[in-house]
Amino acid sequence: MMSHQLAAAAPRSGTECALSVQEGLFAGYELGAAYDEMFGAIHADGPAARPHYQPLHERLLQTTAEDFRRRKAMTDLSMRQDGVGFTVYRAEEGIERVWPMDPVPRIIPASEWRQVEAGLTQRINALNLFLWDVYHEQHILRDGVVPAGRVLQGAFFRREFVGVNVPRRIYIHICGTDLIRAADGEYLVLEDNARTPSGVSYMLQNRQVIKRVFPSLFNDYDVLPNDDYPAALLDVLQYIAPESASQPTAVLLSPGMYNSAYFEHSFLAQRMGIELVEGRDLLVDGNRVFMRTTRGRQRVDVIYRRIDDDFLDPLTFRPDSALGVPGLVNAYRAGTVALANSIGTGIADDKGIYPFVPDMIRYYLKQEPLLNNVETFRPEIPAHRSHVLENLEKLVVKRVNESGGYGMLVGPASTKEQRDEFRRMIQANPRDFIAQPTIQLSTHPTFVDGRFEGRHLDLRPFVLCGERVTVTPGGLTRVALPKGSLVVNSSQGGGSKDTWILADRTPPGPPTP
Amino acid sequence: MLSRVADALFWMSRYLERADHLARAVDVTFQLDLDLHGVLANPVELEWNALLSLLRQPPPQIRDGEHPVGAVQRWLLLDMANPGSVMSCVNRSRNNARSIRGSISPPMWRELNKLYWRLSDAGLPARVAESPHDFCEETQIGVLLFHGVCEATLMHDEGWHFIQLGRHLERAEKVLRILDSKFGLLERSDAADLPINNLQWGAVLKNCAAYEAYQRLYISRVEPERVVEFLLTNPDFPHSVRFCLSRIQQSLTEISGRLPDRCDDEVVRTVGRLLSDLVYLEGEALDGERLHSFLGNALTRCARIGSLLQQQYALQ
Numbered sequence: 014m015m016s017h018q019l020a021a022a023a024p025r026s027g028t029e030c031a032l033s034v035q036e037g038l039f040a041g042y043e044l045g046a047a048y049d050e051m052f053g054a055i056h057a058d059g060p061a062a063r064p065h066y067q068p069l070h071e072r073l074l075q076t077t078a079e080d081f082r083r084r085k086a087m088t089d090l091s092m093r094q095d096g097v098g099f100t101v102y103r104a105e106e107g108i109e110r111v112w113p114m115d116p117v118p119r120i121i122p123a124s125e126w127r128q129v130e131a132g133l134t135q136r137i138n139a140l141n142l143f144l145w146d147v148y149h150e151q152h153i154l155r156d157g158v159v160p161a162g163r164v165l166q167g168a169f170f171r172r173e174f175v176g177v178n179v180p181r182r183i184y185i186h187i188c189g190t191d192l193i194r195a196a197d198g199e200y201l202v203l204e205d206n207a208r209t210p211s212g213v214s215y216m217l218q219n220r221q222v223i224k225r226v227f228p229s230l231f232n233d234y235d236v237l238p239n240d241d242y243p244a245a246l247l248d249v250l251q252y253i254a255p256e257s258a259s260q261p262t263a264v265l266l267s268p269g270m271y272n273s274a275y276f277e278h279s280f281l282a283q284r285m286g287i288e289l290v291e292g293r294d295l296l297v298d299g300n301r302v303f304m305r306t307t308r309g310r311q312r313v314d315v316i317y318r319r320i321d322d323d324f325l326d327p328l329t330f331r332p333d334s335a336l337g338v339p340g341l342v343n344a345y346r347a348g349t350v351a352l353a354n355s356i357g358t359g360i361a362d363d364k365g366i367y368p369f370v371p372d373m374i375r376y377y378l379k380q381e382p383l384l385n386n387v388e389t390f391r392p393e394i395p396a397h398r399s400h401v402l403e404n405l406e407k408l409v410v411k412r413v414n415e416s417g418g419y420g421m422l423v424g425p426a427s428t429k430e431q432r433d434e435f436r437r438m439i440q441a442n443p444r445d446f447i448a449q450p451t452i453q454l455s456t457h458p459t460f461v462d463g464r465f466e467g468r469h470l471d472l473r474p475f476v477l478c479g480e481r482v483t484v485t486p487g488g489l490t491r492v493a494l495p496k497g498s499l500v501v502n503s504s505q506g507g508g509s510k511d512t513w514i515l516a517d518r519t520p521p522g523p524p525t526p
Numbered sequence: 527m528l529s530r531v532a533d534a535l536f537w538m539s540r541y542l543e544r545a546d547h548l549a550r551a552v553d554v555t556f557q558l559d560l561d562l563h564g565v566l567a568n569p570v571e572l573e574w575n576a577l578l579s580l581l582r583q584p585p586p587q588i589r590d591g592e593h594p595v596g597a598v599q600r601w602l603l604l605d606m607a608n609p610g611s612v613m614s615c616v617n618r619s620r621n622n623a624r625s626i627r628g629s630i631s632p633p634m635w636r637e638l639n640k641l642y643w644r645l646s647d648a649g650l651p652a653r654v655a656e657s658p659h660d661f662c663e664e665t666q667i668g669v670l671l672f673h674g675v676c677e678a679t680l681m682h683d684e685g686w687h688f689i690q691l692g693r694h695l696e697r698a699e700k701v702l703r704i705l706d707s708k709f710g711l712l713e714r715s716d717a718a719d720l721p722i723n724n725l726q727w728g729a730v731l732k733n734c735a736a737y738e739a740y741q742r743l744y745i746s747r748v749e750p751e752r753v754v755e756f757l758l759t760n761p762d763f764p765h766s767v768r769f770c771l772s773r774i775q776q777s778l779t780e781i782s783g784r785l786p787d788r789c790d791d792e793v794v795r796t797v798g799r800l801l802s803d804l805v806y807l808e809g810e811a812l813d814g815e816r817l818h819s820f821l822g823n824a825l826t827r828c829a830r831i832g833s834l835l836q837q838q839y840a841l842q
Contacts, residue, residue, distance in 0.1 A: 095632075096624070096639045270625045279627035289628040294528050307532050307684065307781070307839045 034060055037074040038081065038464045047453035048198045049467060050119060065122040065515060068233035073117065078463040081116070085460055087226045088116050097218050097276055113508040114219050115459045116227055119470065119490045120234070123517040126486065129192065129200055132384030133474060134482045135374055137188050140207060140361045141478060142377040144184035148175050148357060158376050159369045167366070168414035169359025171322065173329065177346055179355045180253040181479075186353040187246070187317075188476040189213070189489075192384070194455035201387045201452070203471065205370070207362040208354060209319050212489040213242060213475045214277035217284075219511040220487070235516035237486035242475065243284035246317070249479030250285075253351040254314045261314035264288045264304065266295070268320055268336045278319050292320070297340030300347045315351045316341075322356050364447055365413030388450055392443035401439065401448045405432045408448040410439070423499075425451055454499055457510070459492055469493045471501050472512065486514040531629045532688045532839055538622035538630075539692030542638075545615035546669040547700045547733075551577060552602055552612075553662035554732045559595070561725055574598045580707040581610060599658050604651050612665055616642055631679040634672060641668030687777035691835065694777075698770035699828045701757055704733050706821040724748050731757075734765040754812055759804055767824070768804040774831070775801055781839075793834035800827045 034042040034052060044052055044060055051070060052060040062070035092111045121129075146153050147164050148171075154161040164170055189210030191203040220239055224231070247263065254261030267278035269291045282289035294304050295313065303310035318325065324334040329342040344350045360366060368389045371382040390408070392398040401408060405424050412420030422435045439446050456467035474488035490510040491501035501507040555577050562573065574595055578585060586601035586608075588594055603612045620642045627635055644650065644664055654661050673693070680686050708730050727748040731737040740748070740756055760766040775786055775797050782789060786798050803824075811820055 093643060094636055094640050096627075096635060265628075270621070275624075276627075279624075282628035283632070288528055288531075289626070290528065291530065294530050305529050307527050307529055 038076060038078060038460075039070075039074070039458065040464065042458065042465055043467060045453070045456070045467070046196060047467075047469065048194050048196050048455040050194075050455055050457040050470075065120055069118070069120065069230065072230060072233070073458070073465065081460055082463065084116050084226050088114050088222055091222045091225060092218070095218065097215070112215065113494070114215075114222060115468075115492060115494075115508055115510050116223060117458050117460060117465070118223060118230065118511040118513050119457055119472075120513045120515065122515050125200075126514045128383060129474065130484045132200070132202075132382070133188075133190055133476050133484050135378060135380060135383055136190065136202070136205070136370065137185060137476050137478050137482055139370065139374040139377050140188070140205065141182070141184055143373050144355075144358060144361055145179075145182050146377075147360065148177065148184075153373065153376055156376070158372050159366065163365050163369075164360060167360050167363050169322075169357070169363050171357035171360075173342075174357045178348075180255070180348070180351045183253065183478055184355040184358050185361065186249050186253065186355075186478050188478070189473045190476060192472045192474065192488075193387070193452055196453060198455070200384060200472075202370075202384050203387055203452075204364070204367065205362040206473075207358045208321060210473070210475070211274040211277050211319075212473055212491075213485075214280040215509050216475070216485075216487055216489045216512065217242060218280070219489075219509060223511045234513060235518070236513045237516055239485050239487035239514075242477075242485045243281055245477050245483050245485070246281070247285045247287070249477050250287075250315045250317055250351075250353060252479040253353060255348060255351060257349075258312075258314040262287075262312060263315040263317060264290045264295075264313050266290055266292070266316050266318040266320055266338075268292075268324070272319075274319065281317075287317075292334075292336045292338050295338045295341070297338060297344050300340070300344045300349055302338070302341065302344050302350045313350060315353065317353050322359060325356070363413060364411050364415070365444075368447060387452060390448040392439050392446050392448065397448075398439070398443055401446075402436055405436060407451060409451050410435055410446055410448045413445055413447060423451065451499070454493075454501075457490075457492065459494070459508075459510075461494070461496075466496065468496075469499050469501070470510065487512045527629075527684050527688075529839060531626045531685065533836075534622040534626040535629070535685050535688040536692040536835070538619050538626075538638075539689040540696045541615045541619035541622065542669050542672065543693045543696035544610070544700070545612045545619065546666055547697070548581070548602060548610070548615065549612050549662040549665035550735065551580075551704075551733050552599060552658050554729050556599070556658050556662075557732075558725060558729045562722070565722060576707065577602075580703060583608070583610060596655055599654055603654055603658055603661055612661075613645060616645060616665070616668075629685055631675070633675045633679050637668065637672045637675050641665070641672065644668065684781055687780045690773055690777045691781075694770040694773045695828060695832060697765060698767045698774070699825065701734050701765060701767050701770070702821055702825050702828065704730060705754055705757060706818070706825065709818050709821065723750070727753050736763060736765050739763050751812060754817065758812075759807055761805075768801065771797060771801040771804060791834075791838060793831060793838050796827060796831050796834060800824060800831075 033044065034040070042052070049060075051062055051066045053063040089111060092114060097111060143153065151161070153159050154164060185207045187210060189206040189212060191206065192200050193203050195201055216239060250263040251261055254263070263285070264287055265278055265282040265285075267275060267289055269275065272278070279289055288304065290304055296303050296305065296310070298310075302313040302316070304313055320336050323331045324336045326337045326339060326342040327334045328339045330337070341350070342356065345352050345356065367386065368391060371386055374380055374382045390397040390401050392401050401410070405422070406427065408424045410422040410424070422431060424432070454469040454471055457470050458465040459468040461468070470490050470492040472488050472490050475485050477483045477485070490512045492508050492510055493499060493501045494506050494508050498506065555573050559573050575585070578598065581602070583602070586597045586605070588597040592600070601608050601611065605611045606614055606617070608614060620638050623630060623635055623638050641664075645661065645668075650661050650664060676686070676689060724747055727750050728737060730753055731740050731748065734757055736757060740753065743756065743760075744752055756763070757766055759768050761768055761772070763769055775794075778791075778794050778797060779786055782791065782794070786794050789795075811817065
């Protein structure tokens with residue numbers, strides 16, 4: 014895939030010292046070992062912008078630091094006034110932080126996007142077939158393609174749901190898959206988020222803001238709109254509604270305004286025109302779900318839930334959950350209400366299952382994966398184990414059965430004590446870990462301290478699965494703002510960028526007279 | 527509509543109205559204080575303490591080096607430790623709005639959010655020490671913008687009516703309370719103090735954003751009895767108690783889908799009775815002790831309307 018980029022990256026692999034760009038606000042822009050999104054082939058006078066970045070590069074060269082600062086300030090103000098942000102609550106005082114957006118957009122050409130789109134579609138189809146299989150006949154386990162113990166003893170496998178028929182056989186309706194780019198520019202899957210992925214509202218909001226703040230950037234490009242996402246999501250919700258509901262009522266179930274993703278919950282509910290409900294707004298009576306309204310009870314047919322399995326229903330899962338709805342799981346089992354995503358999808362995006370996704374694609378679809386995983390070592394295999402233990406300072410070690418950034422060792426940034434601790438844990442329970450090489454995520458010009466500097470980023474596209482699979486053109490590009498940092502999470506100094514997918518420049522129709 | 531949403535709309539609107547009234551009251555008191563400075567012995571004490579007692583607020587703790595009046599202004603406008611301060615009210619209103627962001631129009635949220643950030647930006651509070659005017663004006667303009675945007679961008683359906691209920695119930699209570707607190711002043715009024723009377727009753731009108739409207743209607747010196755009559759019974763002025771009750775009745779009719787005389791709700795009956803008491807109020811009811819008991823009784827009934835609404839619509 015993308016051999017020209019391989020060629021471009023080759024001269025600066027290894028320990029060769031960094032090259033830099035010297036013009037305008039790009040003066041001193043360094044190219045390291047990582048793939049740079051904007052700068053590619055080396056010319057006599059230094060690195061040059063890749064073809065699809067040339068118009069943007071030229072425009073940015075004409076910008077002054079002052080002008081760009083002004084636009085950045087407009088971006089921040091816009092975000093703050095719209096209340097786009099997450100909340101950190103300390104004691105009684107609510108502290109709100111806006112997630113910073115960098116106004117330099119990330120651009121993905123049509124040809125690259127086609128690959129990504131096809132790869133993501135293939136992947137969600139395989140994951141849905143896998144979930145149906147492991148909750149029913151379990152062919153893949155019996156055929157030994159995925160070790161049975163990995164699934165059946167996985168913390169996110171919902172034994173209670175074996176044999177339950179979910180609407181339209183779809184488990185994952187909404188998936189946010191994290192992609193990164195290797196040094197040669199290849200897109201790799203870092204992880205699938207198949208439970209309650211978030212971030213799509215930032216994707217939509219970033220586009221709105223950049224149109225306001227930097228409209229001239231759009232003149233040189235045909236950017237595919239991403240605005241259809243809420244409508245496409247509503248289509249999915251209606252598609253999975255129980256057949257008895259002729260005019261299905263869908264709601265979005267949120268933990269409430271203190272949840273860090275609350276902005277997104279209300280944003281999506283509003284854009285879809287459905288109610289945003291909290292657990293206390295719903296009740297189950299006779300296995301049917303209702304919401305409490307000023308005119309009494311109203312029937313609910315589909316729930317887009319943004320609450321984890323564990324908190325969904327205190328009668329089935331965690332009894333101390335105040336966020337959920339008692340009886341909801343039984344109503345779901347009885348088929349009177351649909352849930353998106355379904356219960357039990359956590360086994361599909363578990364880190365212990367991740368290494369097997371390419372095999373799933375081969376097993377169910379009889380196809381080769383179009384998007385590769387990051388190379389992953391499984392210490393339970395003796396050869397892998399010795400490699401992992403000998404190279405801890407170069408690897409990222411992740412604990413399976415955990416989500417978020419918990420239980421991780423980032424080798425190059427670790428202390429000897431941490432490595433020793435992980436060494437002991439891996440030796441004691443090798444099955445509980447996977448390890449991956451530390452990937453230098455691709456870099457992108459980002460406005461820092463009055464000029465452009467390279468910062469590492471990833472990409473989370475959003476995939477919807479209903480009557481068909483839809484990959485919204487775009488995604489959330491998260492960028493690690495501290496220099497050299499590879500951590501893009503919003504809680505650790507991450508920001509975001511608008512992500513532009515370019516339209517195919519097909520030849521125009523007959524010229525108008 | 528979800529009961530929780532109705533509740534949040536109601537309180538979003540109520541807290542905002544409360545902030546609006548308090549900001550106006552502080553500004554009016556500040557101006558009055560400047561005017562009375564040369565005339566009365568201790569206007570500072572008198573007016574600011576009167577405001578505190580109207581709000582049923584204890585005198586605030588005075589910080590080191592703080593002027594007593596500055597302390598009152600800070601306490602009433604800025605202090606988040608005071609649940610009744612303008613900042614606290616705007617914050618609560620905004621929190622209610624945030625909990626139901628999907629049910630209000632995006633421009634409404636934006637206006638409310640902008641108001642909150644303007645008031646919290648360091649510049650404005652810093653200027654309060656010299657004059658609270660800018661802060662108070664910013665608050666009032668923000669509230670007006672919010673309601674203007676609401677009027678123009680939100681469906682005038684059930685949710686909109688809950689917003690109207692919160693706004694008008696709060697406003698009726700505030701006007702009643704202002705009149706009730708000035709009752710003593712009415713007793714003491716003395717022809718010799720005409721100019722001061724004029725100032726003080728003018729301040730009552732300004733507290734209710736009613737000064738110009740009153741002048742237009744009566745074309746004369748401000749007369750206490752007329753002020754009371756105007757603020758209680760005028761059918762057309764948006765800050766009169768009668769006007770507010772009539773709006774409450776309309777909104778209840780729209781929400782329940784039934785005409786007031788076809789309705790057996792206790793809340794509709796309570797509103798109807800209070801409204802007709804105001805419509806058919808006789809002149810002598812505005813005298814002395816009878817007025818005092820009327821105002822007290824009306825306040826009790828307003829509180830009752832609030833709690834009946836909670837029961838009726840399962841507001842939390």
